[in-house]
Amino acid sequence: MRYVEDHRRQTHDRIVENASYGLRQKGAEGLSVVDLMKLAGLTHGGFYNHFESRAALVSEAIAFAMDQTTERWKKLANGKADRERYEALIADYLSPRHRDNPKHGCALPTLAVDVARSSPSAQQALASKLEKMIDALVRLLPGEPPGQARQIATGAIATMVGSIVLSRAVGAGKLSDRILDAGRRTAGGRIRKPQRKTTKATRCEKS
Template identity: 60%
Template sequence: MRYPKDHGQQTRRRIVENASYGLRQNGADGLSVVDLMRLVDLTHGSFYAYFKSRDALVIEALALAMDQTVDHWLDLTQGLPDEKGFDAVVESYLSPRHRNNAARGCALPALAADIGRSGPEARRTFAGRLEKMIDVIAGLIPKRSSMDARQAAAGAIATMVGSIVLARAAGDKRLSDALLEAGRQALRNQGANVFPSP
């Protein structure tokens, strides 16, 4: 059977995409090479035809997942005034839908702790993508100096990630919903300071 010319690239892309979902659902340490390859209906023996190591796949899948969050935020805020864009990101991030769908959600709450225990290349990749995320949020805070906007953006991301982590871990829907609302309220209060009334 002949494969199309770009079959190898398509297969590699499929492995990375499925790994990014699996890693967000189960954590970086929660899936073996066998599990990762099973996600795309391939044998684990073919893994090394596409990646030099499991860590290389984890890094690529992490980068894809974080890029998807940036793309989602840019789509969500396109054409909105800055304050409305900031609110749209917060509401989308701190929603029951995001809480309930770790596999398709932001990589930060799912993988940050694992990446913190990983090697320098994984941490560099994580830090570089996190800088992009901070840039997107900082771009929604135009009436501050660049340094102040970045600090406010980093605080907003930290609040969103922490709220989602706790909401997912709570186990009790009432408490989980309350944690999401507490995060939204904290960011509304921050937004009132970031976007003062005229």
């Protein structure tokens, strides 16, 4: 019995993971149940042994994809100084690599619009994981007051997602690269640069 349960859990997780890659590449409305199961190398006959509905699978796949992004952010931040962590995350997100690889990238640029027209369960899944992404970015801004840090993090994510959407929409090229660069500058400019301390000597020089 334990083997059966473990096997079922592994199969369930495999379906969710592969569905998340497919959804990020083709959108939430672009794949049927048959297509989603085929991504995991399975037939659609066993779908309802794992999920109540297509919407349930989509919700889990979105949550999986967004958790992947949050984990990537944590790894990028590891071992870096405060401001370097924030800037490294923005540079990685708004990179040609991310633009050109939606299958393994953040779910938001591909799926946010689809989810807005989708089921409440999918919207709730996205909202819950978006809050966690904001939390992860807030932790990279320890020098900011809590309310300000949350505002900065929310605005930065909105800027980054919008920049990826537009950079993909125009196709790889000079305009796409300029959109990514503008996004990096805008998102990176949201936090205050450290103020240089005014020493007594400096004050004397000015006087």
